Amino acid sequence: MSDAGNHVDRLRSARAELADARDAVADHGEGRLETVRDAHREATSLLDRYEGKATGTGDFRAFVQFQESFVELVEGLPEDLPAREAFEEANDLLDQRRLDEDDFARARDLLEPAADRAALLDARATAKERYETARRDARKRLRELDDRVDRLERLQRLGEADLDAPVERLRDPIESYDESVRAAWTDFRREASAREVLRVVEASEAYPLAAFPQPPDDLREYVETYPAGEESIPTLLKYADYSSSKLSHYVDDPGALRTRVATHRTYLERLDADPLTVSWPPPSADRLRYRAAELVSVVARFAPEEVVAKARRLRRLPDEVDYERLRETALARDELDDEERDRLERGAVEAELTAARDERERIEAALADTEAD
Template identity: 80%
Template sequence: MSDAESGVAAETLRDAREELADASAAVEEAGERRLRTVRDAHREATALLDRYEGRATGTGDFRAYVEFQEKFVELVEELPEDLPAREAFEAANEHLDQRRLGEDDFDRARELLEPAADRAALLGEREDARERYETVRRDARRRRRELDDRIDELERLQRLGEADLDAPVERLRDPVASYNEAVEEAWREFRRTASARELFRVVEASEAYPLAAFEQPPSDLRAYVETTPAGEEPIPTLLEYADYSTSKLSHYVDDPGALRTRVSTGRTYLERLDAEPLTVSWPPPSADRLRYRAAELVSVVARFAPEEVVAEARRLRRLPDEVAYEHLRETALARDELDADERERLERGAVEAELSAARDERERIERALAETGS
């Protein structure tokens, strides 16, 4: 949105608020209860005209003609004397007081009732103004949220642009890469040799550590592994068994159908059950998050990995206190995230200009929201 467009957006919000104020004032001046009475009476009068027009005209149904006139007279006589536009109902009633009515008389009665319709329309105009104001205000708030996100994005980009691209990020990368390689290898070995039952218990225990938790297995697969002898086999063996013919599989398990059903339906889960939940991303997370996560990683990794792998996790927990962590992390983020176009925009000041424009636009919208009582 350009400066001009954002200015229009703010002005539109003010205009919508003024329109609502004017429409509300018009209703208040006329009296909302009285306008509702006008609206109800106009609807009833129009309904009578529509209902009897075909029967009470010309030489048609005399009984319908009398009934129509009586009901219309009764409607008008029951209206309050000070009702806005009461004269419109009286004029229509007077016009309909004839020995014979034609279709043009019904049309004329509708025309005479228009002042009442106009008065009743004040209620609808207020509702329309309120809906428009709410829509414009909602749009302004949504745009403000969009600008908040854009400002955060540009500020982050600007901060990355200020990073020291020559800083020795290997002081972060090497410990992270070393740990990731070690835990991935340890998990592959554990998955290859441990029973599915034992592996599932590690997975289940990881639920207590949200920052190092595995996705849990399907309940029917977990129950099968826990309660049958097949659960004592490693996962690769179970996946291999599931591909056997029934006659071949019967040599290994008592119920080939149960194994094939449980393992086949859980195949995707079993094949994807790797060490990814235990690895650390690159660029790494913030210092506080790494401390908390590494502490949880130690607890989970210690359940299946050799001590040297657990030591790698402990090293990660100490890392933020041993190096200029956030400084190096900003460099890592900048190298990873800034592409050539973004660097060029930073160098020529385009990001700073976009940030200034976004802040100005947000300020205009914020001011308009405050002025209109939003």
């Protein structure tokens, strides 16, 4: 059976089971069944509590209390209560001068019709839980199918891309910018003071699409306020390796450098130009426009004008070339492997997509058809 058939059958079966369980409760009345359930619990509790005391030649007082309690329970039940006769028969059985364990066992048997009526409430609760589980599982399967359809549609779209399209019209300006901004940042990080570098990093926070990871507060405060902040990041990292006695020749407060810089060595070492580069394959045209505008704002704070000009060129790029067509080609070349291309050529992807859409439609229809009040 297909996944769709399994979910559809479960939904229909669970909906029918719930409807039957609700009808069974409605036939007797929910309130009346709750009274039966409470009475059966009380009767069973009395049997359990007094069985060892009120049998044989046991405690006579307990025997009397038991019979009186059971009579009081039965006489207090509504005349038209479902399975009332079961309580009456059990009461008649227990109305003896002497009781033994067999009498208690027989009384429990006589109360079974009441237990069966009370069980209708539990059956309804169980049916509702199964129904909700079936719907939850079906909705989960729908989410899986949505993802599968999206993946297959994307794969099919990539399969339609022109693999011979001149993607260098996108790649060349992007790679040229990436190489230039990496070189500019490397120079800036090596030559500028740590204070200047972290000020650029902090300023980038205003541009989420071109933001560096922000420095820890104690490192930022140290670089901004201590004289050593005028040194470059490579120099500070070199200082962090010095012994305290040697370090005292270079900075006024060796302990502060060790606690503020050395502990954040990993952050400083990883502070590279990656946040300012453009991925390949490239992002959508709109995202590149927005991102390039923010890149210009950040890059202009440290890089030569020729690098800033390359960032501006990226902002214009979607309007200068057939961007989306070339991007689809770049994505197809990058993402499609031999197996996927073979599936596309054989029509397997189209068949899988049709099957996934069909399964999704069947489950959606079943969810709508089996929706309970």
